[in-house]
Structures are given as C-alpha cells and as structure tokens.
Amino acid sequence: MKKFYQLFKSNLPYLVICGAFIWACLVIATRHAQKTEPGIIVIRIGHWQLEGGVRDGINSLAREYEKLNPNVRILQEAIPESIWKQWVSTQLMGGTAPDLLEIGNMESNLVTAFYLRYFIPLTNYVGRPNPYNKGTSLEGVPLINTFKDGMRRSYVEENQEYMNIPLSMVGVRLFYNKDLLKKLTGRSEPPTNYREFLKLCEKIQQQKHPSGKPYIAIASSGWHFSRWDGALFRPITYPVIRSIDFNKDGRFSKEEMFYGVVTGRISLDNPYYLAYFDMIQEVSAFFPNGYTGLTRDEAIFPFAQQRVVFIPAGVYEIVGLQQQAAGVFEVGISKFPQVDENDPVYGKIFEGEPYENQEGGFPVGITRTSRHPEIAADFLLFLVSQKGNEALNRHFGWIPIIEGAGATPEIALFQPNLEGVFPAFDATLGGETTIKWQQLISLYQVNQITKEDLIKDFDAFYRTKGREDFDELIRNRYRGIQRDEQIARGLMIRAMALEDKPEALGFWIKYRTMINGRIMGLDSQNRRLIKAVEAGQQEGQVDLSEYSAQAVARIKEANAKGPNNQKP
Amino acid sequence: MNPKNLRISVFRAITPIPSIPVRFNTLLWVLLVSLSLISCVGKDAVHSSQILIDTGWKNYQLGDFDLAVENFQEANRLSNDLDIKAEALFGEASCWNYRRQNRNTDKARELYAEILRLTPLHPLIPWIELAKVRIQHFGKIEPKLDYASLADSYADVYKRYPNHLAGQEAFVNQYNVLLYDVSDDKQIARTAIPILQDFLTNHPETPFLHSVSSQLASCYAALNKDQERVFWMLRALEKRELDTTNPNADNSTNYWNIAYTAEFEVGDFKLAREYYLRLITAYPRDQRIFEAKTALRRMDEVEILVRAGRDPSTRKEGR
Numbered sequence: 025m026k027k028f029y030q031l032f033k034s035n036l037p038y039l040v041i042c043g044a045f046i047w048a049c050l051v052i053a054t055r056h057a058q059k060t061e062p063g064i065i066v067i068r069i070g071h072w073q074l075e076g077g078v079r080d081g082i083n084s085l086a087r088e089y090e091k092l093n094p095n096v097r098i099l100q101e102a103i104p105e106s107i108w109k110q111w112v113s114t115q116l117m118g119g120t121a122p123d124l125l126e127i128g129n130m131e132s133n134l135v136t137a138f139y140l141r142y143f144i145p146l147t148n149y150v151g152r153p154n155p156y157n158k159g160t161s162l163e164g165v166p167l168i169n170t171f172k173d174g175m176r177r178s179y180v181e182e183n184q185e186y187m188n189i190p191l192s193m194v195g196v197r198l199f200y201n202k203d204l205l206k207k208l209t210g211r212s213e214p215p216t217n218y219r220e221f222l223k224l225c226e227k228i229q230q231q232k233h234p235s236g237k238p239y240i241a242i243a244s245s246g247w248h249f250s251r252w253d254g255a256l257f258r259p260i261t262y263p264v265i266r267s268i269d270f271n272k273d274g275r276f277s278k279e280e281m282f283y284g285v286v287t288g289r290i291s292l293d294n295p296y297y298l299a300y301f302d303m304i305q306e307v308s309a310f311f312p313n314g315y316t317g318l319t320r321d322e323a324i325f326p327f328a329q330q331r332v333v334f335i336p337a338g339v340y341e342i343v344g345l346q347q348q349a350a351g352v353f354e355v356g357i358s359k360f361p362q363v364d365e366n367d368p369v370y371g372k373i374f375e376g377e378p379y380e381n382q383e384g385g386f387p388v389g390i391t392r393t394s395r396h397p398e399i400a401a402d403f404l405l406f407l408v409s410q411k412g413n414e415a416l417n418r419h420f421g422w423i424p425i426i427e428g429a430g431a432t433p434e435i436a437l438f439q440p441n442l443e444g445v446f447p448a449f450d451a452t453l454g455g456e457t458t459i460k461w462q463q464l465i466s467l468y469q470v471n472q473i474t475k476e477d478l479i480k481d482f483d484a485f486y487r488t489k490g491r492e493d494f495d496e497l498i499r500n501r502y503r504g505i506q507r508d509e510q511i512a513r514g515l516m517i518r519a520m521a522l523e524d525k526p527e528a529l530g531f532w533i534k535y536r537t538m539i540n541g542r543i544m545g546l547d548s549q550n551r552r553l554i555k556a557v558e559a560g561q562q563e564g565q566v567d568l569s570e571y572s573a574q575a576v577a578r579i580k581e582a583n584a585k586g587p588n589n590q591k592p
Numbered sequence: 593m594n595p596k597n598l599r600i601s602v603f604r605a606i607t608p609i610p611s612i613p614v615r616f617n618t619l620l621w622v623l624l625v626s627l628s629l630i631s632c633v634g635k636d637a638v639h640s641s642q643i644l645i646d647t648g649w650k651n652y653q654l655g656d657f658d659l660a661v662e663n664f665q666e667a668n669r670l671s672n673d674l675d676i677k678a679e680a681l682f683g684e685a686s687c688w689n690y691r692r693q694n695r696n697t698d699k700a701r702e703l704y705a706e707i708l709r710l711t712p713l714h715p716l717i718p719w720i721e722l723a724k725v726r727i728q729h730f731g732k733i734e735p736k737l738d739y740a741s742l743a744d745s746y747a748d749v750y751k752r753y754p755n756h757l758a759g760q761e762a763f764v765n766q767y768n769v770l771l772y773d774v775s776d777d778k779q780i781a782r783t784a785i786p787i788l789q790d791f792l793t794n795h796p797e798t799p800f801l802h803s804v805s806s807q808l809a810s811c812y813a814a815l816n817k818d819q820e821r822v823f824w825m826l827r828a829l830e831k832r833e834l835d836t837t838n839p840n841a842d843n844s845t846n847y848w849n850i851a852y853t854a855e856f857e858v859g860d861f862k863l864a865r866e867y868y869l870r871l872i873t874a875y876p877r878d879q880r881i882f883e884a885k886t887a888l889r890r891m892d893e894v895e896i897l898v899r900a901g902r903d904p905s906t907r908k909e910g911r
Binding site for chain 2: 137140141147150151168173174175176178179181183184272273274275375376379381382442443444445446499502503505506507509510513514516517521530532533534536537539540541543544545547548551552554555569570571572574575576577578579580582583
C-alpha cells in the first residue's frame with residue numbers, strides 16, 4: 025500500500041496533467057458532438073449584455089424559434105464586457121466567431137474595420153417586409169420602416185451598407201426608492217416640476233439616516249452628472265442656436281459656438297448659459313460630497329443601501345437595480361423634473377422640454393464565417409418582428425425598437441420626447457479646451473470657484489487656445505474629407521464595374537452625393553467659417569433669426585391685402 | 593510488324609505534313625506545342641490580371657491597401673494588354689492617392705502620368721485628370737489654398753471633357769470653389785449666372801442639375817433677387833438625386849433651408865409654411881420639429897403684428 029502511495033505521489037503531477045488533458049478532450053468532444061448533431065443547424069449568438077433578463081430573453085425567444093424550426097439550435101455566448109474586445113478580435117480573426125455578434129464596445133475605427141472585413145451586409149433585407157410580421161399591423165411594411173429609429177445607426181458610410189440590426193432602444197430616466205421617498209416626504213412619486221423637485225430634495229436632506237448622517241437626495245458620480253447635464257441642464261441653452269446657427273441648418277455644432285463667441289454674437293455670460301451654470305449648482309447641491317470623484321458603481325451602493333432616494337439610470341439598469349432592491353424596497357421610475365414657463369427664475373427663457381433622440385441599442389450583425397447566414401438572418405428577423413421584439417424586450421426590461429411592439433407601463437415612461445429643445449452649449453472644441461473646461465467645471469461643481477470665475481477664466485482661454493483647437497478641428501474635418509474621397513473612389517469603381525446595369529445608377533448617385541454633398545459642401549462651409557472667425561463681427565450683420573429688411577417689406581405688402589392670404 | 597516500322601508508321605500518322613522530312617515535322621510539332629502553350633499562358637495572363645484587378649479593388653474597399661497595391665502591381669506585370677495595364681496602374685495610383693496611412697500623392701501622380709503616356713485615349717483619362725486636380729484640392733490638410741489656380745485647374749478639365757461625367761463634375765467643383773462665399777462678391781455672382789445657365793442649357797440631362805441649380809440660387813441671393821433665388825432653390829430640390837438606401841441622406845435639411853430662407857430672408861410666409869409643414873409631416877422624428885412648429889406660431893404672430901401696424905421686430909424672440 026505504501027509502495028502504491030509512493031508511486032501515486034511521485035506521479036501525481038503527470039496524473040493531473042493527464043486528467044486535465046482527458047477532461048479537455050471530453051469537453052471539446054462533447055461540444056463538437058453538440059455542434060455536429062446530425063441534421064441540426066447550430067446558430068451561435070455572442071454578446072456582452074450580462075444584465076439580468078437578457079440571457080433569459082434570448083433563450084426564451086430561441087426556444088420559440090426552435091419550435092418553428094426543429095432543425096435549428098440557437099446557442100448564446102454572453103461574454104463579460106471587460107474582455108469583450110479581446111474576445112471578439114480573437115474570434116473574428118481566428119474565423120471562429122459566432123454566427124450572430126453584438127457589435128460595439130470598442131473604438132469606432134476598429135468597429136468599422138471589423139464591419140468591412142468580418143460581417144455580411146444586410147442591405148438586401150432592409151427593403152423587404154419582415155416575414156414574421158405577417159398578421160400584424162406591420163405586415164408588408166419594409167423592414168427599415170418597422171424600426172423606431174429608421175435603422176440610422178445600422179448604416180455604415182464606409183461601405184454604404186446596412187451592417188447590423190438593433191434589438192432594443194436605450195433611454196435614461198430618474199429611478200427612485202419608493203419606500204424611502206414615502207417615508208421621508210409622504211409622497212409616493214416625485215414631482216416633475218423643477219422647483220417642487222428642489223424643495224423635495226431639500227426636505228430629504230434635512231432628515232437623518234439611522235446612522236445619524238443626513239440622507240442624500242440624489243446619488244451621483246462624474247458619470248451620473250452627465251445624465252443630468254443632458255436631460256435637464258444643457259437644454260436650457262437652446263435659444264442660443266438662433267444667434268449662432270452659422271450654416272442655417274437648424275442644428276447646433278461646437279464650432280458654431282466658438283464662432284458665436286469670437287465674433288461677439290454671443291458671450292459666455294448670456295442669460296441662457298448663466299441659467300445653465302445656475303442649474304448645475306442648484307441640483308448638484310443635493311449630490312453626495314465629492315461626487316465628481318466617484319465611479320458609477322460607487323454611486324449605486326448608497327442607493328442599494330437606502331441612504332439615497334434618487335439615481336439617474338439607463339433602461340438597461342432597471343432589472344439590475346430591481347434585483348438589488350428585491351425584498352427590501354420598491355424601485356420607482358420617473359421622468360426628470362423640468363422647468364416650465366411659470367418658473368420664477370427660468371420661466372422667461374424656458375422654451376420647451378428636451379428633445380430625446382431615438383437610438384437603437386444592442387446592434388447585432390452576421391459574421392462572414394457563419395455557415396448558415398440565411399438562418400442567422402432569419403432568427404434575427406424573428407427577434408425584430410413586432411411580437412418577437414415585444415417578448416424579447418419584456419424579458420430584457422428594455423424598450424422595444426419595433427413600431428407597435430408593446431412595452432410594460434414602466435417602460436412606457438422611457439418613450440422619447442420627439443418634439444423638444446436641444447443643447448446649444450459645448451465648450452469642448454478640442455484637446456486644450458476640453459481639459460480646461462473639465463478642470464474648471466469640476467471646480468465649479470464642487471463650489472471651489474464661482475460662476476463668475478468660471479466664465480472669466482474659460483472665456484480668456486477659449487478665445488486664445490480655443491483658436492488652436494478650432495484650427496485642429498477644421499484640419500480634422502479635412503482628414504474626414506480625405507476618408508470620404510477614398511470611399512467615393514470605391515463607389516465610382518463599383519458603379520463602373522456594373523457598366524450599363526440598372527444597379528450602376530445607385531452607386532453613381534452615392535458617389536455624387538459623397539462628392540457634391542459631403543466633400544465639396546463641407547469644404548465650402550469650412551472656408552466660410554474660417555473666414556468668419558478670422559474677420560470677427562461684421563458691421564451691419566443682423567441676428568441670424570431676424571427678418572431681413574426685404575422680408576419685412578414683403579410681409580407688410582402681403583398682409584396689406586388682408587388676413588390669411590399667406591396660408592399654403 | 594517490326595517495332596521500328598511500327599514507330600515510323602505511328603509517327604507518320606501524326607505528322608502535320610507527311611511530305612516533308614521527319615526532322616522538320618518534329619520542329620513543326622515543337623513550334624505548334626509552344627505556340628499553343630504561349631497562347632494559353634497569354635489568355636491566363638489576361639484572365640489573371642483581370643482577377644487580380646478585381647481582387648485589388650476588393651482589398652481597396654476593405655482598406656487593405658498594401659495587398660491591393662500588390663494585386664495591381666502583379667496585374668500590371670502579368671499583362672501586356674495596354675488597357676489592362678492602365679486599369680492596374682489606375683488601381684495602384686488610387687491606393688497611393690486615397691490611403692490615409694503612408695499616403696503618397698507623388699507616387700499617384702507618377703502612375704497617372706504613366707497611364708497617360710501608355711494609353712492617352714483610355715476611358716479612364718478624364719477621371720485621371722480630375723483626380724490630379726483633386727490632389728491639388730485635398731492632397732494636403734491645408735484649408736487655405738491658391739483657390740484661383742485650383743478653379744482654373746477644374747475649368748481646364750471641363751474644357752477638355754465637357755461631355756464627360758468627370759468634366760461636368762469638374763465644372764461643378766470649379767464653381768463650388770469660386771462661389772463658396774458669393775454673398776461677399778456680387779461681381780462674381782453676376783459673372784457666374786450666365787455661365788451656369790449655359791451649362792444647364794448645354795447639358796439638360798446632366799446629373800449635376802441639383803448642384804448647378806443650388807449655385808444659381810446662391811448667386812441670386814447675393815444679388816438680392818428673391819424670386820429667382822427661390823425658383824432655383826426649388827429647382828435644386830426637384831432635381832436632387834436622393835440616395836434612397838442611405839438613411840442619413842434625406843430632404844429634411846433642404847426643406848428646412850427653403851422654409852428658413854422663405855421666412856427670414858424673403859418674407860414669403862406661404863412658402864415658408866409649406867416647407868415647415870413638409871418637414872413636420874415627412875420627418876416627424878427630426879430634431880428640428882420643435883423649431884418648425886415654433887416658426888409656424890411665430891409667423892402667425894408676426895402677421896397679427898404687421899396687420900396691427902407694428903414692426904415684426906417688436907415680437908418676443910423665438911417663442
């Protein structure tokens with residue numbers, strides 16, 4: 025026995041190695057057997073969404089799909105976000121990527137390179153109706169028109185093709201601890217009026233936690249601040265756009281803000297920007313001390329520990345927050361509070377609630393190495409059918425991206441506001457101004473400097489170093505033009521290769537759109553902008569939203585004839 | 593049969609010309625086999641070159657410029673056909689011209705010159721001439737150029753190829769360069785109008801109707817001729833080639849521009865209302881819907897003010 029033990033002991037490392045080897049072989053063999061089950065087609069889907077509900081949702085829809093297609097098996101591979109980039113790169117380069125792959129969570133240039141090299145264009149599907157919409161209100165409707173976001177983010181300019189299909193929509197709202205809110209304020213839901221909300225926060229912070237420390241009204245971090253910034257603070261600056269819309273396209277750009285400041289059309293202490301700075305201080309007074317140094321996860325802890333009432337969060341965080349609160353407290357969801365025209369301070373400048381862009385999330389593409397791309401596409405169409413997408417997003421707890429797909433009442437609160445104002449403030453023109461702005465705004469957020477100091481310090485910097493950033497921004501635009509020239513040449517060659525075939529016209533149109541619209545149009549605009557910035561304020565220049573003398577004369581003439589003769 | 597006689601019989605049976613001596617027949621055989629081999633190899637070379645060129649363009653589109661250059665160079669090396677060589681050289685030149693890393697526009701120019709030398713009548717020549725001017729325009733990250741010289745270079749391409757797409761594109765580019773800020777230069781607007789109108793008369797089917805119409809609208813705006821300006825804006829919209837497969841290419845900004853111009857600069861509220869409404873109806877998710885609806889209310893207010901004998905500027909800003 026002793027001899028046997030000695031023998032065993034001396035050979036233990038070899039036995040372990042052999043055991044591991046045999047185990048690995050068995051795993052591979054079983055997996056191989058699973059893949060190669062006779063007559064069965066296996067479709068793999070890879071993603072990084074580890075949030076509760078996502079895997080269940082995909083599994084549930086996969087089983088339904090398998091019932092309709094008994095020869096298909098859907099397997100999913102949920103990969104942690106932290107190793108997603110490395111995993112995807114290895115899988116794609118090694119030719120072992122799943123058939124369906126979520127796309128993103130890496131640098132945009134890498135995403136583009138992967139699209140071009142490893143994914144199949146889905147353009148052929150977007151114009152055709154989704155067969156799984158038969159019998160619904162979307163029967164016969166082209167796939168692209170069934171998406172709430174019009175599949176705008178699925179289109180890749182570099183190859184002028186649709187490369188992914190999004191499964192959900194994203195949005196941000198204010199989450200709150202219902203029980204704690206009731207206990208501290210007697211209310212079951214928060215007010216949506218800005219002033220009332222501030223009063224409520226004050227009331228919350230006047231009360232003390234059993235530990236003796238005061239309650240905090242709003243959980244926050246540098247990351248959470250940006251949620252408030254986009255949803256409440258910045259949109260108040262909207263009216264500035266009418267003074268700086270240099271290209272008169274009705275949209276804001278940061279170079280237009282620079283143009284506005286250096287030409288004297290606006291100053292950084294205009295009433296709208298002042299209101300913006302004031303709102304930051306008013307709301308952040310209810311954030312925890314030193315919140316700018318906290319990470320996103322650190323901000324969530326006190327919410328889970330019932331020391332904080334409110335936290336802004338994305339739709340994809342609903343299930344996670346609910347799981348943390350399960351059995352302890354109930355999580356409520358509300359829209360962000362908003363200013364209105366009766367506000368004693370901001371009422372005069374308030375124009376409307378913020379516009380919320382509808383953006384697709386969870387974009388999925390089909391890899392070139394897929395052995396059954398048509399089955400993969402069919403499963404994808406199943407997931408974005410009206411019924412499929414509704415069921416999928418019910419599991420996810422997210423917003424369906426397909427028109428008419430129903431959502432739970434709490435998700436209905438995430439429906440975006442499509443008629444509203446948008447920010448007309450962005451001081452981050454380039455590297456220098458971004459660093460300076462972040463330094464100053466951080467100091468301002470924690471009351472280290474006043475609003476006046478913030479404006480004074482930044483204004484001086486913006487006018488001098490900002491010019492360097494502006495020049496670099498223009499140079500970057502020309503780099504973009506060089507990229508577009510490269511794409512345009514590819515389009516021209518594709519058009520030429522098709523000779524007289526009808527499809528050639530489509531490529532010629534794309535080519536001309538690229539050359540005339542994007543390249544030459546941007547070149548002219550850059551030159552005009554540089555000229556305007558260099559010239560400064562020109563004499564006699566009227567506000568961009570004022571009626572010209574000619575216009576006034578014509579309006580008077582037309583209205584002299586009587587009312588309503590100008591209606592179309 | 594004697595084996596020697598058998599060999600001779602077989603050889604005679606397959607000799608091309610039995611009347612001439614065997615050794616000449618042997619030579620003839622060698623020649624025939626060689627010729628057929630050469631012809632096969634020649635065919636393969638053309639075929640391979642074409643495949644290599646196609647592969648080169650595929651690699652170009654994937655951004656694999658080093659591979660694409662190799663493909664084009666190999667295609668050029670394998671082929672003696674001048675057209676194929678020109679295509680291969682054009683592909684290689686495009687790689688050097690449009691790649692972002694290791695871009696070499698001098699090399700591209702050299703290759704373009706070689707094509708011109710080899711096949712001066714090749715169908716790609718107008719595009720090559722245009723590409724050379726575009727190197728002058730966008731070859732370097734330099735927003736300030738000698739724009740007069742650049743416009744002349746574009747003009748030269750149009751002058752040489754007025755009926756070719758490349759020539760017409762050069763014409764449009766020439767006037768984009770010249771009219772970038774036409775509002776500051778009435779004289780250039782006066783000069784440009786008849787030339788642009790001539791272009792439209794001479795090329796009624798040109799795909800550049802939209803661009804030239806827009807340029808005419810800018811010229812008339814500079815001269816404060818509102819009726820003509822609006823006419824050409826509308827004409828530009830009508831003639832716009834819309835890439836219906838691109839979700840980011842739509843008419844929303846055109847509608848916005850017409851509405852905005854009609855409201856603030858021309859004072860044509862009927863037209864302004866029509867195009868604000870078109871924007872609202874056709875693009876209900878557009879970011880500018882709020883402002884378009886604000887504009888509709890604003891115009892109603894302005895009309896009330898004007899009818900009351902007051903000036904529109906007394907109206908409250910924006911809202």
